[in-house]
Amino acid sequence: MSTVTQLSRRPSVLRMADGGIHFDGVKAVDGVSIEVRSGEVLGLIGPNGSGKTSTLNLLSGMLRATSGSIWLDDENLTRHSMRQRARKGVVRTFQSGRVFGRLTVRENVEAAALGAGMRRGAARELTEEILEELQLEGVAEDRAEQLTAGRVRTTAIARALAARPRFLLLDEPAAGQNETEAVELITAIRGFAQRRACGVLLVEHDMSVVMGTCDRLHVLDSGRTVIEGEPAAVRSDPQVIEIYFGKRH
Numbered sequence: 001m002s003t004v005t006q007l008s009r010r011p012s013v014l015r016m017a018d019g020g021i022h023f024d025g026v027k028a029v030d031g032v033s034i035e036v037r038s039g040e041v042l043g044l045i046g047p048n049g050s051g052k053t054s055t056l057n058l059l060s061g062m063l064r065a066t067s068g069s070i071w072l073d074d075e076n077l078t079r080h081s082m083r084q085r086a087r088k089g090v091v092r093t094f095q096s097g098r099v100f101g102r103l104t105v106r107e108n109v110e111a112a113a114l115g116a117g118m119r120r121g122a123a124r125e126l127t128e129e130i131l132e133e134l135q136l137e138g139v140a141e142d143r144a145e146q147l148t149a150g151r152v153r154t155t156a157i158a159r160a161l162a163a164r165p166r167f168l169l170l171d172e173p174a175a176g177q178n179e180t181e182a183v184e185l186i187t188a189i190r191g192f193a194q195r196r197a198c199g200v201l202l203v204e205h206d207m208s209v210v211m212g213t214c215d216r217l218h219v220l221d222s223g224r225t226v227i228e229g230e231p232a233a234v235r236s237d238p239q240v241i242e243i244y245f246g247k248r249h
């Protein structure tokens, strides 16, 4: 592991306190308190329409909370835009994946590292690490516009990692991939995040994927928190079995 790209950071927490948002009378998120700690992967799960993406958007600044507040340690981010939060290291990725189509995968990742202020040598070194960890080496010289949708999404995540975020907010990063591929991708992200003390919030609908890859789970239903805890405890909670598994099986 490179020392150039290792970061020593003090522990940090991104949190929403009693946050809420409503759309035309629909309470998409209703008094949710949630926190992500540096170095952990927190899985945000729940049935369709339970408020997962809205919660992620409240934390990233894509949506403004109609109630409650957002904090990065002691700093109140509630009125900060998505861009201002990104400058503080709170970075969101999109399901569609945002990349430069004409650039190769390697150039895409390196551009993100350079854009985040790294020197060229360090940016190259970090790029190689990320390409290896996310298993993108085989397509490193392909232009992004030639990639499959899954590879585009992974390249977008690689770009986000290259910016060395303090907190990374991922909305179904493995959408469209099978369970094995999803677990591999999230495990790679987790390893990367742990080594760099980055906290990850992961929206993922597949319970079997989050069970083996997340440190903690936060379950939503109808915009409210059902339970938060370690995966094994959450999975055996009667309310979770009823509202989550009950609807699916």
Ligand SMILES: Nc1ncnc2c1ncn2[C@@H]1O[C@H](COP(=O)(O)OP(=O)(O)OP(=O)(O)O)[C@@H](O)[C@H]1O
Binding pocket: 023, 024, 026, 027, 028, 029, 046, 047, 048, 049, 050, 051, 052, 053, 054, 055, 205
């Ligand atoms: N921009 C919007 N305008 C109106 N209603 C919205 C908007 N965004 C979300 N909602 C509603 O808010 C509720 C929560 O939506 P959200 O997308 O956050 O849930 P989710 O758990 O991410 O769902 P899914 O698993 O289906 O992606 C749903 O009832 C949804 O229809």
